[in-house]
Amino acid sequence: MRELPPTAGLPLRLSDLRPGRADFAAQAAAWLGTPPMQMECSGTAALVVTLHAMRQLRPERNEVIVPAWTCPLVAWAIHRAGLSIRLCDLAPGHFDMDAGHLVAMAGGNTLAIVPTHIAGRIADVSTALAIAQDVGAFVVEDAAQATGARQDGQSVGLLGDAGFFSLAVGKGLTLFEGGLLVARDTMMREALASSHREVIRHDSHMNRQRALELCGYGLVYRPSLLALAYGRPLRKALAANDPVAAVGDDFGPDIPLHEVSGWRQAVGTRALSRLHDFMHVTRNQALSRIARLRGIEGVTVFGDAPGQEGIWPVLLLLMPNEKMRDAALGELWTAGLGVSRMFIHALPDYGYLHGIVPQTDLPQARHFAARSLTITNSPWLRDDEFERIHVVLQRTVTG
Numbered sequence: 001m002r003e004l005p006p007t008a009g010l011p012l013r014l015s016d017l018r019p020g021r022a023d024f025a026a027q028a029a030a031w032l033g034t035p036p037m038q039m040e041c042s043g044t045a046a047l048v049v050t051l052h053a054m055r056q057l058r059p060e061r062n063e064v065i066v067p068a069w070t071c072p073l074v075a076w077a078i079h080r081a082g083l084s085i086r087l088c089d090l091a092p093g094h095f096d097m098d099a100g101h102l103v104a105m106a107g108g109n110t111l112a113i114v115p116t117h118i119a120g121r122i123a124d125v126s127t128a129l130a131i132a133q134d135v136g137a138f139v140v141e142d143a144a145q146a147t148g149a150r151q152d153g154q155s156v157g158l159l160g161d162a163g164f165f166s167l168a169v170g171k172g173l174t175l176f177e178g179g180l181l182v183a184r185d186t187m188m189r190e191a192l193a194s195s196h197r198e199v200i201r202h203d204s205h206m207n208r209q210r211a212l213e214l215c216g217y218g219l220v221y222r223p224s225l226l227a228l229a230y231g232r233p234l235r236k237a238l239a240a241n242d243p244v245a246a247v248g249d250d251f252g253p254d255i256p257l258h259e260v261s262g263w264r265q266a267v268g269t270r271a272l273s274r275l276h277d278f279m280h281v282t283r284n285q286a287l288s289r290i291a292r293l294r295g296i297e298g299v300t301v302f303g304d305a306p307g308q309e310g311i312w313p314v315l316l317l318l319m320p321n322e323k324m325r326d327a328a329l330g331e332l333w334t335a336g337l338g339v340s341r342m343f344i345h346a347l348p349d350y351g352y353l354h355g356i357v358p359q360t361d362l363p364q365a366r367h368f369a370a371r372s373l374t375i376t377n378s379p380w381l382r383d384d385e386f387e388r389i390h391v392v393l394q395r396t397v398t399g
Contacts, residue, residue, distance in 0.1 A: 004338035007170035012218035021262030043166030046179035051081035053195035061111035068365035117146035120311035176214035203258035286312035338376025
């Protein structure tokens with residue numbers, strides 16, 4: 001059975017897996033045009049290291065404000081850093097934090113505000129910066145889903161005091177987990193390096209595990225084999241009425257914090273040489289397809305604002321209501337076409353985060369979670385397959 005991935009990941013070649021060592025962070029910084037970057041074992045680990053550094057700089061503060069609809073690992077990272085999480089509701093019909101709510105939440109205990117780039121789309125960092133400056137807080141750009149995205153010709157991640165990227169499976173280039181940290185300011189980079197030395201440890205077991213997983217990715221990441229590696233677990237989870245497991249949102253508190261082997265960095269460095277062309281192909285494909293989707297009345301398709309050049313792992317859509325979203329997914333989620341959801345819930349609605357995140361009224365975040373779906377932007381999604389998706393969405397909306 002042909003099975004498409006839910007996001008557009010860069011396939012590896014067998015030649016990428018040959019022996020060697022490299023400094024991937026240096027290569028990535030040169031490619032992105034940023035100051036020196038710091039290698040971490042995941043985007044989550046990068047956030048832990050960042051928050052630990054910022055807490056050392058401002059020990060009197062202990063709160064971190066994040067959007068209420070984001071990856072649950074963000075909550076675990078804040079908890080792992082010994083800090084308290086505060087949830088900002090979303091702006092109506094958008095993934096950005098609501099500016100008015102953010103102003104009301106920020107104060108003397110705010111250590112950091114975390115604007116978040118979602119699905120390759122670029123967040124409003126400037127508003128978060130202005131609010132953070134008023135209360136003396138840091139800004140951390142969560143660019144886990146936006147490696148390669150640019151704002152006004154500059155890589156995302158550089159407007160805030162620090163920014164981090166993820167190299168997990170499905171986010172373009174992958175080391176089968178990996179993360180990058182960046183900061184404009186030399187003193188902040190020194191604080192991040194010091195935090196890394198305090199928090200991160202050598203773990204040969206985890207490096208062996210990640211090496212095996214990376215080899216497995218290189219072998220099975222193709223439509224002919226993803227039915228086993230991705231499709232079967234997806235259908236099993238949905239049959240058990242467990243959408244959290246279906247999208248891989250079932251995270252626990254254990255966050256690996258270890259060095260990344262030179263070999264995995266070498267694999268990533270070899271693949272990096274193909275990433276620009278891959279992004280060009282996926283961008284052109286996405287722009288053509290979002291134009292078609294925007295012709296469906298009532299469907300919101302997120303794209304770039306002036307000055308933005310995001311990346312396109314998926315197409316992020318809002319359906320008119322939850323009933324229509326669920327009806328479309330009922331036909332498409334298990335059809336092998338790469339249609340899925342991103343984060344199943346607003347953060348308070350994950351049972352395993354009770355006691356970690358505050359239980360509060362967040363109507364816009366919950367509304368966004370209830371209406372959103374994603375379509376893979378993998379080059380493997382053929383035009384006829386995209387047309388099948390378009391027909392289902394059109395029929396669902398028009399009744």
